[in-house]
Amino acid sequence: MQLLSSTLSLTRYRVEGKLAEPVMDTVREGLKNQVIRDIDNDPAAKSIGWTESGRPFAPDFEKAQFMFGTYMVFSLRIDKKSVPAKIVNKHLSMAVARRLAETEQKQLSKTEKRQIKDEVTNRLYTRVPASPNVYDLVWDYEAGALWFFSNLKEANEEIETLFAKSFRLSLIRMFPYTEADLACGLSDKQRDAVKQAGPAAFITGGAHA
Amino acid sequence: MLDISVAYNRYKFLGHEFLTWLWYMIDTNPGELKKADSEMESLTIGNRIVLENHRHNRDETITIRGDGAGLEEGVIALTKGAKVTEMHLIFRSADLEWRFSIKGESLSLSSLKTPQTAKLESGEDVEGAVLEKIYLTERVANLVHNLYAQFINERVSSDWEKKTIYRIGSWVRGESGGID
Numbered sequence: 001m002q003l004l005s006s007t008l009s010l011t012r013y014r015v016e017g018k019l020a021e022p023v024m025d026t027v028r029e030g031l032k033n034q035v036i037r038d039i040d041n042d043p044a045a046k047s048i049g050w051t052e053s054g055r056p057f058a059p060d061f062e063k064a065q066f067m068f069g070t071y072m073v074f075s076l077r078i079d080k081k082s083v084p085a086k087i088v089n090k091h092l093s094m095a096v097a098r099r100l101a102e103t104e105q106k107q108l109s110k111t112e113k114r115q116i117k118d119e120v121t122n123r124l125y126t127r128v129p130a131s132p133n134v135y136d137l138v139w140d141y142e143a144g145a146l147w148f149f150s151n152l153k154e155a156n157e158e159i160e161t162l163f164a165k166s167f168r169l170s171l172i173r174m175f176p177y178t179e180a181d182l183a184c185g186l187s188d189k190q191r192d193a194v195k196q197a198g199p200a201a202f203i204t205g206g207a208h209a
Numbered sequence: 210m211l212d213i214s215v216a217y218n219r220y221k222f223l224g225h226e227f228l229t230w231l232w233y234m235i236d237t238n239p240g241e242l243k244k245a246d247s248e249m250e251s252l253t254i255g256n257r258i259v260l261e262n263h264r265h266n267r268d269e270t271i272t273i274r275g276d277g278a279g280l281e282e283g284v285i286a287l288t289k290g291a292k293v294t295e296m297h298l299i300f301r302s303a304d305l306e307w308r309f310s311i312k313g314e315s316l317s318l319s320s321l322k323t324p325q326t327a328k329l330e331s332g333e334d335v336e337g338a339v340l341e342k343i344y345l346t347e348r349v350a351n352l353v354h355n356l357y358a359q360f361i362n363e364r365v366s367s368d369w370e371k372k373t374i375y376r377i378g379s380w381v382r383g384e385s386g387g388i389d
Contacts, residue, residue, distance in 0.1 A: 001335070003342055004326065010318040012350060054335065068339045138343055147350065151317045175315045176223035177216040184358040186365065193365040195211075199222040200369075202229065202377045203290050
């Protein structure tokens with residue numbers, strides 16, 4: 001479980017909106033609908049979905065226990081395949097040469113080349129196993145707070161998209177502006193002051209021109 | 210609310226000012242920071258601090274790293290108008306210690322080392338270990354939130370323009386002492 005590892009990265013989110021009751025069933029349904037799809041022996045290059053934190057490579061949300069006290073704990077898994085461009089080019093050249101020999105043509109049309117490239121990449125991606133990345137999250141539903149254990153841009157973008165798709169709730173990343181605007185208990189006047197603020201100059205005093 | 214990506218870029222400076230203010234507070238008024246965690250024993254700068262200076266069309270990054278590294282170069286950068294963009298912190302409470310880095314522009318945490326949780330002897334221990342880790346993570350997440358709330362409340366108060374900016378300026382120039 002990533003959460004139990006000795007070193008962590010953390011991005012904090014606020015969850016906007018409420019789920020249909022009973023909440024646990026709604027969450028379980030959302031997880032089941034967007035569970036990670038295994039893409040080994042499949043031509044897909046990438047797969048994104050939910051998985052169990054404790055069993056990231058054999059998720060079963062029908063039975064999974066993802067409640068810990070009042071917190072929900074589960075994971076985002078991103079499986080990706082990569083084939084070096086040199087290998088793709090080698091197989092593409094071989095396939096093009098074969099097709100030219102078979103059809104006795106001097107050159108192929110753009111459409112034929114595109115088709116051969118798709119066939120080659122599909123064949124290669126089917127043979128390459130996907131490399132998995134698992135990122136845990138902790139969701140405090142009542143507090144509307146979620147911690148995601150990664151700061152990677154791609155992982156954060158994927159969780160924001162998948163979360164909205166699975167639960168029809170918005171995840172708002174907490175960074176200086178959103179934290180001030182939504183989470184610091186400021187009055188409307190203070191929030192306006194944040195909006196109007198410009199960088200301060202500590203050395204000369206006052207604000208930068 | 211503003212578009213999220215616009216707001217992220219436009220208000221990065223608040224995160225940089227927050228970390229610069231935090232250094233100032235750690236150095237001059239650490240007791241005030243206990244408002245962020247009543248059981249705080251200490252909050253100190255750890256083994257890494259990054260400053261950036263974008264004034265006068267300069268694009269300068271100063272990184273100070275290493276256990277026991279002096280912060281003099283950082284202070285010089287501050288006198289030239291740089292602000293802190295990343296900071297490694299050590300938070301102690303009772304016998305417990307947290308170490309983490311915070312990035313100003315995103316307020317995200319990295320290299321977070323919480324106090325150790327009990328070793329797992331069996332599968333039944335997992336729930337306890339997870340809840341303990343959540344509690345330990347929550348302590349540091351709340352700490353960062355409360356420190357930022359303390360900063361932003363001061364940032365939008367009339368004291369900021371009238372007093373705080375000048376006090377931070379004096380501290381940077383070494384007029385109020387406290388920087389080693």
